[in-house]
Amino acid sequence: MSTMNASRRLFLRHAGMMSAIGAAGGPLALNLSAIGTASAQTAADYKAIVCLFLFGGNDSINMVLPTDAASFANYTALRSQAPDPIALLAAGTAANAGAANGSPARLGGVLPIAPTNAQGRSFALHPAMGTLQTMFDTDKRLAILPNVGTLILPTSKTQYGQASHPKPVSLFSHNDQQNTWQSFQPEGATVGWGGRMGDLLASMNSRAVFTSITAGGNAVWLSGNEVRQYQVTSNGAIRLGTNASGQVYGSAAVGQAMERIVQTTRGGHLLEMDLSAVAARSMQAESLLRNALKPASDPLFGTAPASGSYNATNDPKLRYTDPNNPGTTIANPLAQQMQVVARIIEASGNADVGAKRQVFFVSLGGFDTHDAQNNNHAQLMARLAHALRYFDDTLGALGLRNQVTTFTASDFGRTFTSNGDGTDHGWGAHHFVMGGAVRGGDLYGSFPVYGAKNANNNNFDSSPDQIGNGALLPTTSVDQLGATLGRWFGLSDTQLLDVFPNLANFSTRNLGFLT
DSSP: OOHHHHHHHHHHHHHHHHGGGOGGGHHHHHHTOOSSOSSOOOOSSOEEEEEEEETTOOOGGGTEEEOSHHHHHHHHHHTOOSSSOOOOBOTTOOOOTTSOTTOHHHHOBOEEEOOSSOTTSOEEEOTTOHHHHHIIIIIOOEEEEEEEEOOSSOOOHHHHTOTTSOOOTTTTOHHHHHHHHHHSSOTTOOOOHHHHHHHHHGGGSSSGGGSEEESSSOOGGGOOSSOOOEEEETTEEOOSSSOTTSOBTTBHHHHHHHHHHHTOOSSOOHHHHHHHHHHHHHHHHHHHHHHHSOOTTSTTTSOOOSSSOOOGGGOGGGEEEOTTOTTOEEEOHHHHHHHHHHHHHHGGGSTTTOOSEEEEEEEEOOOOOSSSHHHHHHHHHHHHHHHHHHHHHHHHHHTOGGGEEEEEEESOOBOSSOOSSSOOBOSOEEEEEEETTBOOSSBOSOOOOOOOOOTTTSOOTTOTTBOGGGOBOOSEEHHHHHHHHHHHHTOOHHHHHHHOTTGGGOSOOOOSOBO
């Protein structure tokens, strides 16, 4: 199926639906995606991709660690600077409950993992990621992608130093690299590669509005040329003005009146009619999704309270163990996002949702750890591990593990060197991919060499994979990661080259981590 034909079919289906609101229902309402559509292209299965974005630039060097003697010695030497060393301790080191919160001593040693193809080295995870250690080693539903980053062409260390060699714009800039990861363009981009995949496959969905969904805030990754992101909160679909009972000021009549007002036009002005149509579709979408979703307290997703109303903050399933105080749990907002995604996935087969292909976005912030990294990063790693495990367990209970693939993304990695109690902006970073279709328990891509710093110029002459301050020079591109996901999702080779603009520059276009 060509890109042009897929887009044309989606356009025609939307246009046919829009005729119900008259000729003036026009371009804006069409561009914001229709709710109802004509009969969809059939699909034999359901698949979803979930992007979990770690905003701020995750220090993945402390998330996935090579523990062979040479690597760990260089790592320890570079991350033990005063006043607050951030070098994690060797595997098997007992946790010291009397040490400072978040400190390596308080956390204990790193957690060994055993990749199928260990590349002649040994590896471990952050001490707060015990659930992911099990998922990687035993369950085999978690894979690691080492040293991924935004690239235009394969780039050697020599080429990096050449002004003529193409490189992404504004490296090391938060906003620009967040956008480049999500859209291959710097800040200001309006179309992302998740949304582009949605454009091509939305014809499989009977309601295109539910193709691209965010529970983690606005994200360019979800925006396509035709599909637009549909935003939900951790509580579900967002109502327009009225409360959960359809009331305003405690009155259902006032709520109904308000809904009539926003759907009514006083004249024939195109913009007014477009705005009215969009409001009507927003309310219809909310109603359809709200009625299709099982409650968050359903045992598949949460824990019903013994008395009173459900509160996700108090749900034991959505609380993670404090890495500083193993007997204490803390509410996990990322798990709450994962919960609503799982509820929507479960509802995908409902006739009012009618989805065969969906892309989701969730997010976790706080990763710009220039200082106080020990305590902050330990909490972030614990939240990340707990949320992924919760999501995997929930999909397992639904029988949908094989249909959903989740991957992590972030602005960039961070420097190998420490600034005394944190790290600075880097480039390449290690990432997780999780799901029943994932060939877990292994590394996909070459794990970088961690060298020793040249005391004269702060470069890493002994490593082909590290540039200034030990930042990682990516060896796997975002295009390659995305194309591997896209192939599993159902895109053709031609479509992959259309969605991923730099893919043609790389000889390996399928990294092999999905069945």
